[in-house]
Amino acid sequence: MKRFLEEITGVPHSDIRKDQAITHVCHLIDPVTCNWDRAVVYNCFSHFEAEHIIRIQLRRSIQEDKLIWKHAQDGIYTVKSGYAMAMERSCPDSSSSTANTHQINWKRLWEGPSIPRSKELVWRACKGILPVRAALARRRIIQDDLCPCCGLDVESTYHALVSCPEVRGVWFAPCLGLRVEDQDIDFGLWFQSTFLDVDDKIASGLACELIWAIWARRNSWVFNNCRQDINHVLSYAASIHCPLVKHPKGNPPAQAWNSTSPNLSYWNGVLQDCKIDASHFEQYTLSYVNRNGNKVAHFLASFAFIVNNFIWLDDFPQSLLDLIQADVAISLG
Numbered sequence: 001m002k003r004f005l006e007e008i009t010g011v012p013h014s015d016i017r018k019d020q021a022i023t024h025v026c027h028l029i030d031p032v033t034c035n036w037d038r039a040v041v042y043n044c045f046s047h048f049e050a051e052h053i054i055r056i057q058l059r060r061s062i063q064e065d066k067l068i069w070k071h072a073q074d075g076i077y078t079v080k081s082g083y084a085m086a087m088e089r090s091c092p093d094s095s096s097s098t099a100n101t102h103q104i105n106w107k108r109l110w111e112g113p114s115i116p117r118s119k120e121l122v123w124r125a126c127k128g129i130l131p132v133r134a135a136l137a138r139r140r141i142i143q144d145d146l147c148p149c150c151g152l153d154v155e156s157t158y159h160a161l162v163s164c165p166e167v168r169g170v171w172f173a174p175c176l177g178l179r180v181e182d183q184d185i186d187f188g189l190w191f192q193s194t195f196l197d198v199d200d201k202i203a204s205g206l207a208c209e210l211i212w213a214i215w216a217r218r219n220s221w222v223f224n225n226c227r228q229d230i231n232h233v234l235s236y237a238a239s240i241h242c243p244l245v246k247h248p249k250g251n252p253p254a255q256a257w258n259s260t261s262p263n264l265s266y267w268n269g270v271l272q273d274c275k276i277d278a279s280h281f282e283q284y285t286l287s288y289v290n291r292n293g294n295k296v297a298h299f300l301a302s303f304a305f306i307v308n309n310f311i312w313l314d315d316f317p318q319s320l321l322d323l324i325q326a327d328v329a330i331s332l333g
Contacts, residue, residue, distance in 0.1 A: 034058060059273060073198050084193050104188050105196045113201055114208035121215060122208050125157050126188035130215070132160050148222050157187040160218055167214050169230050209237040257286060293330050295323040 022028065022044050030037045035058060042050045068075030071085050084103070104126055109119055124130050133155040137145035147155035149166045162171065163180050171178040178194065195204035213233045220226045256271060278284050289297075299320065 028053065029058065071193055081193070084189060084197075104192045108196045108199065108201075108204065109208075111201075112208060113205035118208040118212040121212050122191065125161060125211065126191060128157060128188070130157050130160070132157050134159075149218060154184070156184050158184055158190060161187060161211050161214050162190065167217070167230070167233070170210055170214060170233055206237065210234075213237040293327065295326055296320065299323055 022040075028037055028041050028044070029035070036054050036056075038054060041053050044050075045053065069077040069081065071081045072078060106123075109122060109126075112119060121130075128135070133142060133145045133148065135157075136142045145154050147153055147159060147164055149160075150164050152165065153159055153163075155164075161167070163182060163184070168180050171180050181190075191207070195207050198204075210233070217228045217233055220228060257275070
């Protein structure tokens, strides 16, 4: 429970109130509705922590807990993934920039759907040549190697871009839903095992844009004394990335729908929820609609990158009505 709270809030958590027998996250979930039990959550935690918990989108299907190997997409341990994890933990960022770069699949990085400047920044981060304070202190350019944003730990590449409490929430946002390791590991091997090994071009492309936005936020803080909100980082990255995502050749949505291979990715969880909803219909048909003919869905998907939870009841953005009219015009034309 302690690890769960610190990952979603980015700060040390307060103790659970002693009158509450809460030991597991499942105790905070209503087993009937499969939603957060808001009364229990707000009664057990501070308002700040409860707000962060309630924003997490839950799966509508209930599955039994099981042991998985989080360093592999299918959850199954292999010697290769175990070796990669051991290398991450034994080779800190300060000494592994040249020793581990040969393990990175550069081809997948350069072919990813992100703009060149973002991929170049990720390449520099994997090489360990970003001017983070740990690197500058090793070269005796500066003496203080603490992170200028949080001031809690040495600013290595991994800390600056991933594990710093100021940016950790970016990776846990709904668009990726990643839990970040606290210890300082090699950034290149982390990026390889998290994105390139999975071969998810959309996720790796978005990650490149997030890294660019995080580094720009850090520099704005250090050099301009301007602190940007996490939502600004997410919206900036999404605005760059969304126009670059193209539907690949073939019919991947149908292939993913009919696939029986194990997949523990966030997007597969969304797909499984869609399957559950579809099972309530007597008949249904799946078809691919290009973004140009489904602007409403594209707008809502892009908007989801920016906010965690948003509900329209009686009112909605005027821009959404304009998109609906445009979709109708295309379908009738």
